[in-house]
Amino acid sequence: MVVGMPRRSYAQYDAVARGLDVIGERWTLLIVRELAFGPRRYTDLHADLPGISTDVLAARLKELEADGVVERRTFAPAAPVRVYDLTDRGRELVPVVAALAAWGSPLLAAHQETDAVRHHWYLLPLAALVRELGGVVELRVEGSSCRVDLESMAVVPEAEPDAVVTIAAKIADELLAGRTTLATAIDDGHVIVQDS
Amino acid sequence: MVVGMPRRSYAQYDAVARGLDVIGERWTLLIVRELAFGPRRYTDLHADLPGISTDVLAARLKELEADGVVERRTFAPAAPVRVYDLTDRGRELVPVVAALAAWGSPLLAAHQETDAVRHHWYLLPLAALVRELGGVVELRVEGSSCRVDLESMAVVPEAEPDAVVTIAAKIADELLAGRTTLATAIDDGHVIVQDS
DNA sequence: CCGCATCCGCTTCGATACTG
DNA sequence: CAGTATCGAAGCGGATGCGG
Numbered sequence: 001m002v003v004g005m006p007r008r009s010y011a012q013y014d015a016v017a018r019g020l021d022v023i024g025e026r027w028t029l030l031i032v033r034e035l036a037f038g039p040r041r042y043t044d045l046h047a048d049l050p051g052i053s054t055d056v057l058a059a060r061l062k063e064l065e066a067d068g069v070v071e072r073r074t075f076a077p078a079a080p081v082r083v084y085d086l087t088d089r090g091r092e093l094v095p096v097v098a099a100l101a102a103w104g105s106p107l108l109a110a111h112q113e114t115d116a117v118r119h120h121w122y123l124l125p126l127a128a129l130v131r132e133l134g135g136v137v138e139l140r141v142e143g144s145s146c147r148v149d150l151e152s153m154a155v156v157p158e159a160e161p162d163a164v165v166t167i168a169a170k171i172a173d174e175l176l177a178g179r180t181t182l183a184t185a186i187d188d189g190h191v192i193v194q195d196s
Numbered sequence: 197m198v199v200g201m202p203r204r205s206y207a208q209y210d211a212v213a214r215g216l217d218v219i220g221e222r223w224t225l226l227i228v229r230e231l232a233f234g235p236r237r238y239t240d241l242h243a244d245l246p247g248i249s250t251d252v253l254a255a256r257l258k259e260l261e262a263d264g265v266v267e268r269r270t271f272a273p274a275a276p277v278r279v280y281d282l283t284d285r286g287r288e289l290v291p292v293v294a295a296l297a298a299w300g301s302p303l304l305a306a307h308q309e310t311d312a313v314r315h316h317w318y319l320l321p322l323a324a325l326v327r328e329l330g331g332v333v334e335l336r337v338e339g340s341s342c343r344v345d346l347e348s349m350a351v352v353p354e355a356e357p358d359a360v361v362t363i364a365a366k367i368a369d370e371l372l373a374g375r376t377t378l379a380t381a382i383d384d385g386h387v388i389v390q391d392s
Numbered sequence: 393c394c395g396c397a398t399c400c401g402c403t404t405c406g407a408t409a410c411t412g
Numbered sequence: 413c414a415g416t417a418t419c420g421a422a423g424c425g426g427a428t429g430c431g432g
Binding site for chain 3: 043046057058082
Binding site: 010011012013014015016017018019020021022023024026029030033050051092093095096097099100101102103104105107108111112114115116117118121122124125176 | 206207208209210211212213214215216217218219220222225226229246247288289291292293295296297298299300301303304307308310311312313314317318320321372
């Protein structure tokens, strides 16, 4: 019988190091990214994290659960669907993910043929980009959408949005890679900002 | 002859994944943390990153240099001192580190005997904590200090601070672990906020 | 099918020793 | 001081197995 190992740690009395003890391992923050948009089942996560191996995904989910970032839930006994969801503490990580997304956006200029693509991956960096709009916005890119409080960069699914921002994936590319500006894209009608 | 390998990547067309391709490996973000406060020599870095092995530190510095986050400089030919420093692009990472520091602060409540401690590690999470003060503040904890623009959470060594905030390390512990509040600590005179 | 656990070859890490 | 060389241990990626 294997009794959980002592967990690897940087062993530094520092908030950054402690944070990395929880979300610093390979794949962990990308799992948080996936769950930022709502609960997902194991298979969905595996599908939207191309390259992760099954055992690593299972291990990370267990660690995140032990650290109070993720919780495992089972829906209706009639149709027992198992999903993973962020806890409140886990949702507080979204601004960290968003800050990294904002920093990483310029790196999207280098588009590799072998890169995987999912539409919902655009949402967080776009939130950082339209931050000047203020308030709560609902962002829509192709089929995917999410609601973000632009001040705190928190994802707030239940809040009523002040505006709905619709962006085509192609334009999202241009914006994130810095090949066009938000003002230009709005002027050209490629980004539609509609007050609710 | 070894010609640099193709670099491991998540191969996802996503800003978070791209960011992690650069700062997601073990130790990398902690190196950025160290350099957030100004240039450091190799030996200083090795001393303030207890647990990192020499070859990993050397490898990470090379990678960060290749990614334009860090630059290696040599001071005065008379006294050839080699230091590592953040580039402008690297400095833009400080808000990411600060966001993670803010999230990680509550984890400091669990203080292990074996944890390493450095005073300058308190500065960034404290900046997040006193953010309501606004403007540019100079934070002082024991011998260490740094200047932070509280709106952007950027470190701005050259800017004149609007206020100087002095905190004893012991009080910093209490604040970060959430065992006392900023208002209380200011009332009790343990945190001194002095306008410049 | 869904939700993992097991196995296996490869890469990365950590500790120490060594060098210009 | 500023790294490189070496080597055992741990982590990872891919394929496969398997109960519910």
